Amino acid sequence: MAKESFQYRETESLFQQLEDVSQRSSVSRGQAFEDFLHAVVCSLGHPRMEEEYLDMIARHTDGPKGERGCDKLAEMFGQLVAIMDRTRQDVLGDLFQGAITYGERGQFMTPEPVCQMMARLNLPVEDTGLEGRRTVNDPCCGSGRMLTASAELQPHWHFIGQDIDLRCVRMTAINLALRNHYGHVVWGNTLAVEAKLIYETGRLQLWGNAIRKVGRLPVPDREAQLVDVTPPSNADRPEAAESVDGPQANSEPPSRQLRLF
Structure with a gap:
């Protein structure tokens, strides 16, 4: 061993x-x-x-x-x-x-300093409070380090973790509950949209329990953000009015995808 x-x-x-x-x-x-x-x-x-x-x-x-x-x-x-x-x-x-x-x-856990760096790169640093609550999801949460790093910046947000390993699901639920963060942790295959078990954390009930089982995830209370990813047609391009014999004739249409390479 x-x-x-x-x-x-x-x-x-x-x-x-x-x-x-x-x-x-x-x-x-x-x-x-x-x-x-x-x-x-x-x-x-x-x-x-x-x-x-x-x-x-x-x-x-x-x-x-x-x-x-x-x-x-x-x-x-x-x-x-x-x-x-x-x-x-x-x-x-x-x-x-x-x-x-x-x-x-x-099953190697992402080092916590890396999780903190990623949170700062993607989340607002100033606490938005309950009014600006958003949802953070980690589809392969492990022990919940990405979520707890996000919660350090935005403690009032909603944190969702998913994992196929029940041990990881319970570790994440414990880490969120002991920090009193509101969240849901799902046991199941994220790619198959599977949910064998869901733990909710961060809402103390009458009994004082910090973790409870629930039957479903709550629906976000905000409109989904729609992003237009339809590529523009040639007719929409300003240069389309120019002669096809001109230098623009063989140019690629403008892309809305960021070029990485």
Whole structure:
């Protein structure tokens, strides 16, 4: 097995706790990580996801109280919140890449400074507030780094993430929920317009839950922006009135596509 490698030093302590869960509950490291993500989502979705939580946590309840896997999962959750509050770093994505997948199937997380640069290149820097809310979509969201980088600039916008990997969907939901950002995270193949599961974050309900399951994505409350991409006909060109024997006869029609090469 490849050696673990982390970008953030805080991830190492989270990894040691994950290994402890794996040993105490006699499950693989990958299973322990999936159960940890599931436990956190269910905790943030309490009480609506209580039955789901109890079904999952059953394999972590063997042993004396205080030494069970479920006890360590609770400690791990507390440590995750403390690290994120202190550093604002995506330690979940770092742990996922550095100790679970090792880049399997090309699952390398975009470095957070690159995400921040891309957000600044594409979004207004000044906070537009609720009145100027727009939607940001990442069709292959991973752990949600592109969305959280966008939220640093525009915290009031609507963030949508989609991914075919349920682990990534739950990481993104956790990262948005713990930062109290309004968004939706969809489990499914984006290219096939698939939605097996949708989590909504950032709207605290009467029960106090920060994550909930919903049946659909909300329709944007603004008109779609229509862009005319029809190429102009020769009759619309000023030079069309000139003689076909002139120098313009063999020229290409003006293009509305930016030339890159």
